[in-house]
Amino acid sequence: MKTDELIELLAQDAAPSWPYRAVFLVAAIGGVVMSALVFHSFIGVRPDFDRALETVRFLFKFVLTIALAVGATGLALTMSRPGARRGRSLKALAVAPVLMAGAVALELAVRPSGTWEASMIGHNARFCLTLIPLLSLAPLICLIAALRHGAPTQPGLTGAVAGLGAAAIAATFYAANCDDDSPLFVALWYPMAFALVAAAGCGLGRRFLTW
DSSP states (O other), rough: OOOOHHHHHHHHHHHTTTHHHHHHHHHHHHHHHHHHHHHHTTTTTOOOOHHHOOOOOHHHHHHHHHHHHHHHHHHHHHTTSSTTHHHHHHHHHHHHHHHHHHHHHHHHHHHGGHHHHHHHHHHHHHHHHHHHHHHHHHEEEEEEEHHHTTTSSSHHHHHHHHHHHHHHHHHHTTTTTTOOOOOOHHHHHHHHHHHHHHHHHHHHHHHHOOO
């Protein structure tokens, strides 16, 4: 089944009698569940997951991705409701970049400069740029289908923000597999993967959210 057909089908199946916020929430949860199933079925957590849970840098990745997922999906919902104020949603979205900037600054302060490049390049860049977009497919399709029940005045931008949220959901799962925990690695490669999904979301938004 093509992506276009799947989005149309999901949009038709969502009960129009439901409040729009409920439709969006169900779609978001459905996307998270499907992404989780794909991750646990085909990827799985890193071998030293239990030991990694005891480290701050590993746990920080989840704080960052969850904050971004909540902020971006919340903003996408707000953008699909004409007249809704975006101030609070924009502030929520800004949390993740602020946290990332602080973590990078701390990492540069405590680690010798000779280790910066190696920490930034890591050894999982290819997987990061591949697995995050793949794991984001289900959340992105679900969010776009839900947004069709709203009335976004900026369909491309709304789709891009939804793509950012989907990528952050995917990155939350991918972070459990990735053993590059340095904020320098996260700050370089994760945004590249996010940009790919946001671009796809922009295209889908222009295609399906224009009214």
